[in-house]
Amino acid sequence: MEDRQGNRGRIVIAASQVAGTYFLPQKLLSFTEAYSDIKVDIQTRTDDEIEKLVQTGAVDIGLTLKFPENHLFFRITEFSRDRFIGIQTTAPIRKQTLLIPKDCYFMFNRDSELDIIKMNSIEAVKHFVKEGMGYGVILESAAKLKLVHGELDYWSGYTPQDAIANVITRPAERLSNSIWYFLNHIRKYTR
Template sequence: MSDLPFTLDQLRILKAIAAEGSFKRAADSLYVSQPAVSLQVQNLERQLDVPLFDRGGRRAQLTEAGHLLLSYGEKILTLCQETCRAIEDLQNLQGGTLIVGASQTTGTYLLPRMIGLFRQSYPDVAVQLHVHSTRRTAWSVANGQVDLAIIGGEVPSDLQDALEIIPYAEDELALILPVFHPLAKIPTIQREDLYKLQFIALDSQSTIRKVIDNVLIRADIDPRRLKIEMELNSIEAIKNAVQAGLGAAFVSLAAIEKELQMGVLHNAHIEEVTIKRMLSVIVNPNRYRSKAAEAFSREILPQFATPGWEKHLVQPPSLETDVLKAAAAHPHRGTPANGS
């Protein structure tokens, strides 16, 4: 591999500079000196015979060649990490790493419970939870940075062919009111009552707000007629505002279990209306799935799922299968040792 014009360390440095916006901050994040980072970049540019950064501005800006190298470099580094995890699986089936992704609501209220159950059975597995927007989460799964994810939004159309999207579980949206609101004292309210309430909602440009609006439309509720008096940037802030009597809101039922048990919020029932959305599990069927990810899919996901979801799950490529195939094709090399 000595004929390659770059090293993995140089790719890591390039990625850090692009992420941090400066050579100094990149050096700090990698725990090396700034002169060492600068020297590596100079060597890389000399080996490739192209400039990778425009050095005129205050922020380190990639050139076109720099962007191209970064794009491929991130794929190379991700594949290296995936390789290490696969080898670690073969060497240590009791350990390993599980990386789970989630959109905001599922990542805040559902995944921590699932990971807690998983850790009870597999305390030696290192678990990472990455909570981002549905789009960013889908990109992470497609790029192999995340083993699997649970999302509530729609996967971007340009990623749908690259991912396996599995209907997983229904998530009910609840209409929450202050416990002292007049409508909290009656068993059910009418659909038309919604248009008389003052609502607290997420920012109109947020992904979750758009998902909720689409779900309301499917339930024959016109979100444009709702009186939005206040927009906040988190579900927790919305729950606190409703509890303080500032308005009503639609939130995931999973997000208010604790508040309902404590009796500090009221879940209002709308006559003949149940508002639900489908959560999805997304995986990349062409990526190696770690033993930890397989155990999570087999033992934890079914506990929260709609029955029958597993039949949609395609088995991913297996490193052990690939090794055995290679051994069969070249018997003189011997067979791999048993994992026990």
């Protein structure tokens, strides 16, 4: 429940695995420090579930890497940016496979002779690639440490692409003050 100023209340956020893990933590920490009386609940959902939950009002905010199919129904705010990059092991590659997180959306050559395996997480992709299972496509920020420490290399067989996380909400007239505080707060910190 919200008070008159809107600086108390509760926000329910549904986020995909990748968006919730790699894009949300720093901005959510900043928001909860600035608005400590607004409680935030987070649910991990698939992109299709997120769109339906926001549309029906079951959650207040959706955070996804997938642009909504029914985009005219939603208010869409860019939340954060990163890049998808190709990675490979520094050891010999023992299998010609392309490993990708299942909730990431990017373009790749479907005519490729690589077998494609969709994995549950970016961490799983990194581990399998490091062990020589094939090549991977993940967020650059998620690979940074392993690249710096020489555990992974860039894979030149993939052209980096932008990764944009979007916040989706219902139309503006249906938003509570707490949600407006959240949206305005993240706009200040979007790269």
